Amino acid sequence: MTRWALLTLGAFILLGALGVATARFFGKSGSRLSIQVTIVAQWLGAYVLWSFAAGTAAKYRLITDYEAGWFVLFAVVVGWWHYRVRLTAGAERGLAIFVGAQLVWLAIILVRSRVLIP
Numbered sequence: 001m002t003r004w005a006l007l008t009l010g011a012f013i014l015l016g017a018l019g020v021a022t023a024r025f026f027g028k029s030g031s032r033l034s035i036q037v038t039i040v041a042q043w044l045g046a047y048v049l050w051s052f053a054a055g056t057a058a059k060y061r062l063i064t065d066y067e068a069g070w071f072v073l074f075a076v077v078v079g080w081w082h083y084r085v086r087l088t089a090g091a092e093r094g095l096a097i098f099v100g101a102q103l104v105w106l107a108i109i110l111v112r113s114r115v116l117i118p
Contacts, residue, residue: 016040032087039083042098043075054109063113074105 016037047068054066078101086094110116 035086036083039079039086043079046102047071047075050105063109063115066109071105
């Protein structure tokens with residue numbers, strides 16, 4: 001199962017990189033495909049970092065538990081919003097959405113683990 005998931009992910013990344021390279025070859029460096037690949041890469045990186053950090057925190061009992069599936073749902077919803085804002089308002093506003101979403105996710109984890117609740 002893991003092998004198929006990694007192969008599928010690798011195929012998507014390869015196809016995305018090929019699409020971006022083709023778009024840049026024809027002079028469209030800020031194309032929608034390029035923006036989509038950038039945003040997907042950002043959220044995949046966030047998923048990896050959150051899984052590592054929260055898994056480590058759960059192992060050492062700093063938080064009660066961590067379910068990575070909820071982050072995937074969160075990332076899909078906020079990633080779509082991130083993409084829409086990036087198209088309409090520019091890269092800086094899109095980045096603000098991304099960073100703000102990470103802070104919201106941190107707050108969600110801390111509240112679920114009763115770290116922020118006295």
